[in-house]
Structure formats: structure tokens, C-alpha cells
Amino acid sequence: MPEGHTVHRLAAEHQRMFGGRPVAAESPQGRFAAGAARLDGRVLVEADAHGKHLLVRFDDDVTLHVHLGIYGKLAFGAVPAPAPVGAVRLRLSGRGGFADLRGPNACELLEPGEVKRLRDRLGPDPLRGDADPDEAWRRISRSRVPVAALLMDQAVVAGPGNIYRAEVLFRQGVDPMLPGRGLSRAVWSALWDDLVVLMAEGVRSGRIDTVRAEHTPEAMGRAPRVDDHGGEVYVYRRAGAPCLVCGAEVRAAVLAGRNLFWCPGCQPSASVGG
């Protein structure tokens, strides 16, 4: 679930459901009991997202910081809320509904200075209007780290995860192992612009679709195929299957502890886009 587009949707949902009104907070599981007690009854001022981090500001400048990690989930529902099921770390409820948080990587309260520190260590987020891609380019253009790893480094770019990085590199024809400093400025711009388009579409639809109209199963007379994550993609989790564009076998490798997928035909070694 949680790449940056999901977290932006969750922020919008919090704003819509709770914004400007007091909320009730509890920790049915008990592990966030003290934090929930501190939030209980406060007015939710603003919910925001930076990359995969959800930042919910309450009156008196207390900010709830949630990072879902790889397992975490947020589930919304209508009030009256049913008895909590499973390990609910935090339940917020208000007139407009309730939100249950399970399995987050982070669920904590931050002071304003800590929020600033968190934001300062994150790179530009393609989904934020205040994002400056040059900030990322300054790091990328100096780095020997493979571009596929740089795109997963939240200090370089905040928001893309394993699916978007694989898909954007495929769409731009970039070899995942190319070191950052091997990229031209033009290719970085193309990668960034494509992330902006793909992720904004992800916020609208709530899924990750990256296949261009001319390569859809309908356009190419193939059986439709949707990945388990709920979108239509070129290479993510398609190892061993034929590339939708050139027919070469999609490859997989582990890079920095994460599964990387690419097409050796469309993204040959040292290819720099086009």
C-alpha cells in the first residue's frame, strides 16, 4: 500500500474527516496510550504529507507523526465505530467517522522543532507544490550510487517506493545500475517530471498505473493483467515474464535489500534514457 501517493490520500482523508474539529483518541492496543491521552479532545488543525510521512497537526502545536512502513495500514469507517479488531495502535474518531491505525513503523508525537528536523532530512516530494527537483539533482549528480538506489533514498527524493522507482526507470529507458553522476540533467528532469505525473495520477486513482495507452492489453490484443498491488505496471514483480514492449524477459535482482525489476531490452546497460 504505502508509497507517497497513498500517504497524500490519507492526509486528505484525515483533513476531510476530522479537520477543524475536536477528535477522540485512544489506543486500544495500548502501545500508544500516553500519546492518545494527550491528543484526546484536541482540534485537528491540519493533516499533511511529506513523502511517506503523515503529519497531523493539532491545536497547541502537537504533531502526530505516522509512518506506515511496509506493514502499516490506516482504515476509515463511519461512526459509531465498531469494537476494534486486531492490533489497533491508534483510533481517532470524530463526527465524520473514525480512523484505525495498525502496524505502523512510527506513531509518535512531535514538537515543532522535531517536525522541522524531520522535514529537513527529506528530499523533495514530487507531490508537493514546494518541491525543488534541483535539490535532488545536487545529490544525484555527485553520487556513484546506482540511480535505482538513489530513487529509493528518501533524503534524495521523498515519496517514491519500490514500484514507482522500477516503473519510472523503465518508462524513461534508464539502466537501474547507472551511477547517479552518469545521468544527464535532461534525463533527471525527465525522471522527475514522470514521477510528478505518475504519482499525481496515483493520488487521484488510489493505485499505481504506469502502462501507457499504446501498451495496454486492449491496445496490444493481450489478456489484461493487474499486479496484486492493484495497478497495471510494466516490470514490477513481473520477473521472468516477457516485456510488454520488446518481449525480452523481465529481470529481477536484490539491490540494497529490495527487489529491483527491469527489462534488459528497454533498459540496457549504461543506457541513459530516451
Next chain:
DNA sequence: ATTGAATGGGGAA
């Protein structure tokens, strides 16, 4: 009943 995998990330070594 148990294991493994999953769209993350921090910290130690």
C-alpha cells in the same frame, strides 16, 4: 500450524 513475503526504514557492524 507454520512459514514467508510485502509498496520501509533505522541502526549496528
Next chain:
DNA sequence: TCCCCCTTCAATC
């Protein structure tokens, strides 16, 4: 580079 955190669900015994 590994290990650990946290939770759910599907696959396997």
C-alpha cells in the same frame, strides 16, 4: 551488509 521492528495474508505443510 545484516538485523530488527511491526502486522496481515497467502502459501505450504
